[in-house]
Each structure stands twice: as structure tokens, then as C-alpha cells.
Amino acid sequence: MIIRSAEVVVTSPGRNFVTLLVTTDEGLVGLGDATLNGRELAVAAYLREHVVPLLIGRDAHAIEDTWQLLYRGAYWRRGPVTMSAIAAVDVALWDLLAQRAGLPLYQLLGGASRTGLLAYGHAGGRDLPELFDSVRAHQDQGFRAIRVQTGVPGIDSLYGVATPETAYEPARRSPLPVEERWDTSAYLRHLPGVFEAVRHEFGPELPLLHDAHHRLTPIQAARLGRDLEPYDLFWLEDCTPAENQEALRLVRAHTVTPLAIGEVFNSVHDYRTLLGEQLIDFVRSSVTHAGGLTALRRILDLAALHQIKSGLHGPTDISPVGMAAALHLGLAVHNFGIQEYMPHAPATGEVFRPAFRFADGLLHPGEEPGLGVTFDRAAAERFPYQAAYLPVNRLGDGTVHDW
Ligand code: EZ4
Numbered sequence: 001m002i003i004r005s006a007e008v009v010v011t012s013p014g015r016n017f018v019t020l021l022v023t024t025d026e027g028l029v030g031l032g033d034a035t036l037n038g039r040e041l042a043v044a045a046y047l048r049e050h051v052v053p054l055l056i057g058r059d060a061h062a063i064e065d066t067w068q069l070l071y072r073g074a075y076w077r078r079g080p081v082t083m084s085a086i087a088a089v090d091v092a093l094w095d096l097l098a099q100r101a102g103l104p105l106y107q108l109l110g111g112a113s114r115t116g117l118l119a120y121g122h123a124g125g126r127d128l129p130e131l132f133d134s135v136r137a138h139q140d141q142g143f144r145a146i147r148v149q150t151g152v153p154g155i156d157s158l159y160g161v162a163t164p165e166t167a168y169e170p171a172r173r174s175p176l177p178v179e180e181r182w183d184t185s186a187y188l189r190h191l192p193g194v195f196e197a198v199r200h201e202f203g204p205e206l207p208l209l210h211d212a213h214h215r216l217t218p219i220q221a222a223r224l225g226r227d228l229e230p231y232d233l234f235w236l237e238d239c240t241p242a243e244n245q246e247a248l249r250l251v252r253a254h255t256v257t258p259l260a261i262g263e264v265f266n267s268v269h270d271y272r273t274l275l276g277e278q279l280i281d282f283v284r285s286s287v288t289h290a291g292g293l294t295a296l297r298r299i300l301d302l303a304a305l306h307q308i309k310s311g312l313h314g315p316t317d318i319s320p321v322g323m324a325a326a327l328h329l330g331l332a333v334h335n336f337g338i339q340e341y342m343p344h345a346p347a348t349g350e351v352f353r354p355a356f357r358f359a360d361g362l363l364h365p366g367e368e369p370g371l372g373v374t375f376d377r378a379a380a381e382r383f384p385y386q387a388a389y390l391p392v393n394r395l396g397d398g399t400v401h402d403w
């Protein structure tokens, strides 16, 4: 199984995606997701200019050796652009191996450890009535676990809160990023009352999640975790910008609210203290941004030693290819926790045809050989790249803040 060609396609059916197509001498096509929200073209160039030439003529079975070649062989290590590029190659090779074996990929990762993956959906509302409607709509779609994001009085436009004009998708199509305003004090005052109201409305059993999206200091995060304890969250996500892993010691010392971190991480080294000292409860990385199945499986194995579970990133900026990879991995690993799931826009389905399914609150990768995703090259041409960026966050006095 020799790699004959590899092509990078940037397409924008509903939003931008970067997809790697690796073709073998037998004509099999393996797919990898290299989408890095707002930095798509950097990964596409990294792949086209520096990675594709290394792949031609290689044995497609050599997954580990190819990973090490791209990681160690570049000399420069880690970083989201590099690791997304490596991930795309790694996933495409796993896809090829499983297609050649005639087996769904999860069978090569150890087989199914469960019948389906508990998924959580994203409810959001500017005020409580809108939020309650959104939670109910998600329950009607079958979700058995729900992330709750809410408007805060005094903040106009806020992460995770869709308005009738803007869908949830936080990347806006425009040549430059839009700016949002942020007020930590207003948020910390408002949020506990929202969770009290949601618990009162929906009862004690519904698993509820929340994403603080990197905006708090450790002492603020400690206070929020403590204030939310009566409402029994499934997790509090990204309470601090966690590149300072040691900061989580302070948060952990003050709260038993479970913590989830890692969607912006791209390496096991970003997790060493968090996992080794059991400072978090869930690993948030995606296959797409953490170096692929080969690398993420190692992170999850290390997490398992510390009873830490998976909670893989699954927003719409993970393509159906990246999502399929997450589902095969999640079905196979012992320490699966929960999977984030936001259905893609209808246009995305014109280009990507995934076999995975969502029913009764559970996701399943399906039984097609490989990843179970096909890519319509001609349809992709109809949706050219459009610049789109995540917002930039500023405080009231203009200071740039974490978004
Ligand atoms: O902001 O995927 O938990 N989910 C998230 C996402 C991220 C986007 C960034 O590209 O935090 O909504």
C-alpha cells in the first residue's frame, strides 16, 4: 500500500475546512482533517509545502514511523499548525489501513468498549426564557446531556450564545476578526443564579456542562467552581488559560466541581502536570488538533492511569472527518467520558458524507470500512474558502482579554 499522491483541499460548505486526501497505488483514498479555525491556510500551506512531498512513495502501513518522521523530523516541535498537519496525515493513514482491512476503524483500535457514545449538545440563550427553550429543543433532538451558556446583563454579545441573527458558530466570515466586550465580575455575579434556575426547571438528573472559555484567573475560577457546586455540574470547562498547568492546583484545592481542559492543547506535554497530579477530570483535545489518533490515544492512556476520562472537542470547526475519528477512538477506549456534538450546517453534508449517526442521545461511528466518511471533490469546488475569524475579546477599558 504505497502512497501515490496527497492533496490538500480547502473548502467552505457552511464554514471553512481543510481536508487531506491521501491516495494509494491501489486507488484507496484516506481522509484527514486539518482544520484550524481562523488559521486554515497556514495548515494547508504547511501540508502542501512541507509534508506532502515526504509522503509520496511511502508505505501507508507505516503509521507510527510516519508520525515520528513528521514530529521529530521537522526539528521544530509541537504547536497547533504543525500538530494539525500531523493529525491529518495520521488519521488518513488509519483510514487507509482500516479500509484495506475491510473493518470500521474502531476495530483496529481495540474494538468497541460500549454500544454508543454519550453526546452533549449546546444550549444557549440571552435570557432565561430563551435558554429554557434552547434546553428543551435539545432534549427534543434526543440530547441527554446539555451545555448551558447564557447572556450576562451588561455584555452585548457573548461566547456560546446564539442570537436569531447569528447561529452558534463563533467564527464570523469577514476579512478581520470582530471584537466583543467582556466583564468578568458581571459574569461571576450572574452565572450561579442561571444554574440555580436551570436546575429548578429541569430537575436534578440532567447532566449540565458549562464552558468558561479561558476567561478567569485561578482565584476567580476557584470561586466559580465553588459557587456552582450546589448545581452538580458534569463539568466546568476551560476555567483558566491552562498553559499554566500549575495554576489548576489552586482551583482544585477549592472546589469539587469536575474540571475539563485541553481543546487548545496540541501535545501530551501540555497535560503532564494536569494528568499526573489529577488536576482535571476530562481531556478536551480533539483528534484534529492533538496530532491525530496515534497521539491522542497516548494522552488518553496516560489520563486513564489517573481515572481521567475523555470529553473530546467536537464543535463544527472539527470536520466530519475529525468527528468520525473521535467517534472511532471514543468507542474503543476504556476511559470514554462524553463527546461534544454540534451537527454541521446542511451545506457541509454536500461535501462530506459521514456514516456516523446520532440517536437517543448517543453517537456511533457506523460500520463502514475505515473512518466511514466520503469526500465529494466536485462539490467542494462549489464552496471556495472565505476568510473567517474567531472574535477578539476586550475589557471595558479596551484591554485585550482571553476570548
Ligand atoms: O470556541 O471550537 O467547547 N467548545 C468551544 C468551541 C471553541 C471553538 C474554537 O474554534 O470552546 O466553541
Ligand code: CO
Residues within 6 Å of the ligand: 211, 213, 237, 238, 263
Ligand atoms: Co470549549
